[in-house]
Amino acid sequence: MNLLIADDEQHMLHILKAYFEKEGFTVFLARDGEEAVDLFYHHKMDLVILDWMMPKRSGIEVCRTIKQLGHTKVLLLTAKGEADDEFAALQSGADDYVRKPFDPRILLLRAKKLLHLNAKVVIGNVTVDLEEQRIYRGEQDVMATHKEFELMKYFLANKGRILSRKMLLDHVWGFDYFGDERTVDTHIRRLREKIGESCIQTHRGMGYSLDDRL
Template sequence: MRILIADDNRDMLRILTAYFEKEGYEVHAAEDGEEALAVFYREKIDLAVLDWMMPKRSGIDVCKEIKARSDKKVLILTAKSEEEDELKALSIGADEYIRKPFHPKILVLRAKKLLGDERFLRYKSLRIDLEGSKIFREGADLQVTKTEFGLICCLVRHKGRILSRDQLLDLVWGVDYFGDARTVDTHVRRLREKVGDHLIQTHRGLGYSVEADDE
């Protein structure tokens, strides 16, 4: 999914871009209202995150134009604290309103809620449908098995940690499974063929991991 983030504070823009990209979103950044609208018309965005106070065109003006020409979701960021300002933002079509300061993780969660993306887990190029037990890469269903799905979910939820074969057997196959631990190797090999060799790392004599995202 594509996110437009517009804010004239470059540090804020950099931080928010990093947090959204960490969740697997494609981010298009803008530093003023005119640039934000140029991105909107050029890219097929799914959500616009707009700072209220921007040069050239305000976030409110940009929101009005986006809403007049599409059904895309808009989230307004502002340092304003008056209730009438929130009412103004919502009355011109904004779907959400967040006051500064805020934690970037809160913004990402609000954005996911707007997009109906809460049931998805994201890692690198993968989009993991937790309800449908499916894995997508660049929109394509990778047709994974139930065990392969459980394996990638386990690794992603423990990203940055090496999980031994025995740990993976307990977490994915269940503690009552008494098969050969080498079955993990077979399933990892098949999973790599679908998600890409580079995503799952082998640690000889230790186990497997996926790398942690940069904070």
């Protein structure tokens, strides 16, 4: 899923980017309102997180622009704490409103709730329990390993999108992993044996995808 985060605090941007990328999001960063609008025009976004007070164009202005163009979810961040401010944020079309300072884990949960990324995701006869970190085929726990579960979670966040072996290595094994890309093939083969061959599609020379028809 594509996520745009706009904030003029560089440190905040990089912290949030790390949290959301770990959960499988593709993250775009903007340092001001104009850059946020430009990125929104050029990339399909599933969620936009905007700081209220930004250079060039405020989060409120950017939110109104985004809502005029479609139904993309928008979450506003602000240090403002008055009831009138919250009312103004929601009146601009924002779907949610989070006051600074905040715990990035709470923001992540609020974002997932907006996107309806529930604790349990059902794909055919496979159920992925994101809270318990378990995968079930029918009623049976397939006893997925940690890496198998992380692979499945990343596929869920990018359902229908082709993911290269390098992307899977970077997001599941980490950017500092220097092993062979065939490690991905081995883990996907084992995951398929547990959840069924049809869930994960192979795209020769490109990578893998979770079947978006399921």
